[in-house]
Amino acid sequence: MTMTTTRISGTINGREVTTEVDNATLLLDLLRDLGLTGAKPSCEMEVCGACAVQLDGLPVSACTTLAIELDGRTVETVEGLAQSADALHPVQRAFLQKSAFQCGFCTPGMIMSAKALLEANPSPSRDDVVHWLEGSICRCTGYESIVEAVLEAAEEMRNG
Amino acid sequence: MQILSDFQLHRPASLDEAVQLRSELGDGAALYAGGTELLLALKMGVLEYEHLIDVKRIPGLNAIEVQGAALRIGATATHRDIETSPLVAEHVPALSKLARHVANVRVRAAGTLAGNLAFGEPHADPAALLVALGATVELLSSGGRRSLPVEQFAVGAYETELGEDELIEAVVVPLPTAQTRATYLKFQVLERPTVGVAAVARDGDAPTVVVGAVDEKPVRIEASDGVEDYVNAARDAVDPVDDLSGSAEYKRHLTGVIVRRALEALAA
Numbered sequence: 001m002t003m004t005t006t007r008i009s010g011t012i013n014g015r016e017v018t019t020e021v022d023n024a025t026l027l028l029d030l031l032r033d034l035g036l037t038g039a040k041p042s043c044e045m046e047v048c049g050a051c052a053v054q055l056d057g058l059p060v061s062a063c064t065t066l067a068i069e070l071d072g073r074t075v076e077t078v079e080g081l082a083q084s085a086d087a088l089h090p091v092q093r094a095f096l097q098k099s100a101f102q103c104g105f106c107t108p109g110m111i112m113s114a115k116a117l118l119e120a121n122p123s124p125s126r127d128d129v130v131h132w133l134e135g136s137i138c139r140c141t142g143y144e145s146i147v148e149a150v151l152e153a154a155e156e157m158r159n160g
Numbered sequence: 161m162q163i164l165s166d167f168q169l170h171r172p173a174s175l176d177e178a179v180q181l182r183s184e185l186g187d188g189a190a191l192y193a194g195g196t197e198l199l200l201a202l203k204m205g206v207l208e209y210e211h212l213i214d215v216k217r218i219p220g221l222n223a224i225e226v227q228g229a230a231l232r233i234g235a236t237a238t239h240r241d242i243e244t245s246p247l248v249a250e251h252v253p254a255l256s257k258l259a260r261h262v263a264n265v266r267v268r269a270a271g272t273l274a275g276n277l278a279f280g281e282p283h284a285d286p287a288a289l290l291v292a293l294g295a296t297v298e299l300l301s302s303g304g305r306r307s308l309p310v311e312q313f314a315v316g317a318y319e320t321e322l323g324e325d326e327l328i329e330a331v332v333v334p335l336p337t338a339q340t341r342a343t344y345l346k347f348q349v350l351e352r353p354t355v356g357v358a359a360v361a362r363d364g365d366a367p368t369v370v371v372g373a374v375d376e377k378p379v380r381i382e383a384s385d386g387v388e389d390y391v392n393a394a395r396d397a398v399d400p401v402d403d404l405s406g407s408a409e410y411k412r413h414l415t416g417v418i419v420r421r422a423l424e425a426l427a428a
Contacts, residue, residue, distance in 0.1 A: 003166045004166050004167065004168050004169070006169055022166070023166065023167055023168070023169045023212075024163070024164035024165060024166055024167060026164070044203070045200055046196060046200070046263070046264070046266060046267055047264075047351050049264070049266065052266060055269075055270075058240065058265075058269035059265055059266050059269060060266050060269055060270050061266045061267075061270075064195065064196065064199045064200060064203070065195070065199075065270065066195065066199070068169060113265065113266075116265075117265075131260075132265050133265075134264055134265075135263065135264020135265060135266065135267075136264075
């Protein structure tokens with residue numbers, strides 16, 4: 001069956017991308033087909049946050065976002081944060097320092113959600129962090145170390 | 161991954177174009193804004209459309225502004241737009257607070273208030289407060305414009321008064337007076353509210369109490385004589401069903417509890 005397609009141009013992790021996508025393609029599939037497998041398919045109903053990426057700065061569930069939404073817009077995924085292991089983003093560094101992950105499945109989504117928070121609100125309270133991460137599910141850590149990591153990253157980013 | 165079936169995408173650049181598409185395509189087309197409800201239904205195969213009309217790229221349709229004695233929220237304003245709008249915070253703070261607690265941050269970033277009303281999902285937050293505040297929806301079609309109270313717009317589960325040739329242009333909330341007190345309180349353990357209660361008291365009048373998320377549409381509680389009267393009337397007025405959020409009996413009990421707390425919050 002021939003699928004209806006749309007030509008889109010947008011930015012993924014700082015790179016201009018122009019491509020023809022099936023209208024019915026989900027953003028998560030487009031990203032993973034490009035080799036960006038940090039965002040994970042998991043609940044597939046916007047509940048768990050494992051597929052969270054930033055779309056024009058705000059976190060969205062890539063599992064329930066159409067790929068055509070990239071058109072004219074900017075998507076950031078965890079792969080775009082660091083060029084090398086010694087040039088990590090402050091949020092990534094804080095997650096390491098605070099051991100804010102165990103299995104790591106939720107981590108790309110957590111990190112992108114946390115980065116979006118710190119860009120929207122550089123000085124979040126603990127309550128702000130907890131509220132923002134409601135709907136980002138981790139089945140290993142119990143969340144405490146994740147909240148600590150986000151607060152630590154906030155401080156580091158404020159101090160430059 | 162779940163697979164969506166094929167559809168044609170329409171991206172009207174103006175309301176005129178959007179209304180034209182609505183007339184031409186009728187019930188073969190769905191309006192598409194945030195997609196937070198629609199895409200779930202499409203992925204599950206519960207709904208299928210040959211056409212999606214993406215209204216997000218219509219300039220200005222997401223504007224939030226005060227016009228005369230009302231707050232006008234454009235159809236593509238997201239829950240986050242409402243949560244972070246200084247105008248909403250100034251004039252209808254209960255709506256800011258409600259928006260801050262809709263679903264999760266990702267849904268708030270994409271989902272729209274108008275889309276929430278148009279989808280008619282019963283287990284949702286906004287409708288109860290909007291009914292209690294006397295809000296209306298502005299509906300537009302090639303035949304013209306009409307305004308309908310949210311209370312009438314919501315018909316039942318996934319059912320509204322939106323005509324197949326119409327779209328929501330804006331949600332209009334009359335500006336509460338300085339003496340008006342309003343609150344929305346919910347109980348929720350899953351992704352959607354089990355019970356949501358809006359209470360609005362205007363200028364010392366008896367409060368308007370509306371229960372959401374229990375029945376298929378918001379239920380206005382008819383009472384006038386103190387907290388106990390409202391609590392008992394609310395328990396009698398709702399018609400809950402057993403589901404994952406709890407048994408009917410539990411939800412009826414919970415309705416009374418949340419009504420009481422909402423009225424106490426209003427009086428505090």
